[in-house]
Amino acid sequence: MTDCKMEFQCFVAFVIFAALASSLCYAYDPSPLQDICVAIKDPSSAVMVNGKFCKDSKLATADDFFFTGLNIPRNPSNSVGSQVTPVFADQLPGLNTLGVALARIDFAPYGLNPPHTHPRATEILTVLEGSLYVGFVTSDPDYRLVSKVLNKGDVFVFPIGLIHFQQNVGHTSAVAISGFGSQSPGLIVIGNTVFGSKPPISDDALAKAFQVDKKVVDEIQAKFAMPK
Template sequence: MVRGVHFLVAATFMGLAFSLAYAYDPSPLQDTCVAIDDPKAAVFVNGKFCKDPKLATPEDFFFSGLHIPRNTSNPVGSTVTPVNVAQIAGLNTLGISMARVDYAPYGLNPPHTHPRATEILVVLKGTLYVGFVTSNPDNRLISKVLNKGDVFVFPISLIHFQLNVGHTNAVAIAALGSQNPGVITIANAVFGSNPPISADVLTKAFQLDKNVVDYLQSSF
């Protein structure tokens, strides 16, 4: 009897642990939860107020414009067009989003992470060198060159990047397992934080001269 109770308790905790480990976005409890800014007569679910499902319209689930090339005239030579709950209110509680990424020749989507989502990327045009780095202590780089029609997966929260290695523009579409995956661009976060991280921290962490750290911080 005692052994049976112990097994039941262990099974319960294992189920709870599995739930906590894999359920990043809450499962929806209704068919729709269109996000709105006005809290009047609304229900607050997963960080957004929800419209009465009976008042949902097709526009709540619609976005247009991913076919439009974006301007990549910036220091890194890439532009991300997100389509998440901020663009499609009807995505609220559904746990998915997507993005278009445009790359100039040799443009880079810099090393970054999505703290709340795994990403799957498909190349629509061009040739990309992509990769991600595994966690400590191995920090192993897993990378590959992708061509049109190729697909690559970046596991949740791991640092990853894409570089256009072709002579022409490139385009990719990404799908992400969260309505709001978040983005932490490593260089921006480390050298462009507000207020700045102490130069003493960065010189020791990166084994750089303080003048180099000062220059990098001024660049961001």
């Protein structure tokens, strides 16, 4: 009986370990088990992989792996002075299951890509034009700002999950290209998340969190509630 009990305990421990290992693996994009999986919206065609239905690989064409127009400037005339053009699986269906993505960021003079995180991807940024002040903040307990001014041709990496930002420090427009280690990096803009949630977080809670008067919180929430 003792041996049976030990064997059962070992089996349970193995199952728990396997479950934990599986959950850790799925913290990142899973490795593809096929050459290609072009994302389509028609569920009658095939199996779903990574949240997308896959086209029959025999019907895939070069256009499924092609995106054009990333050379075209986007208008950054908004409240923060930046505009992101994503090239994710939704824009480039052939990216599905491949674990990478791309984006162009256009900056107005002194424009900002506000503090944000990508919960599922590390980001690597290359400056094409202009000068950018960039940085990320390490996690608890240090909260250390790691920052640098980048010029044309410079590259900077933002570790997965950490709050980071980019700001144009020049009086002319700036452009950067970012690569991501996921087909769907995710985006959490700190200001929008904290002050623009629907329904809003209690101003009392935010006043305590930020150590300010509730009137200050109300004013900020009102700005984030306005149409952008």
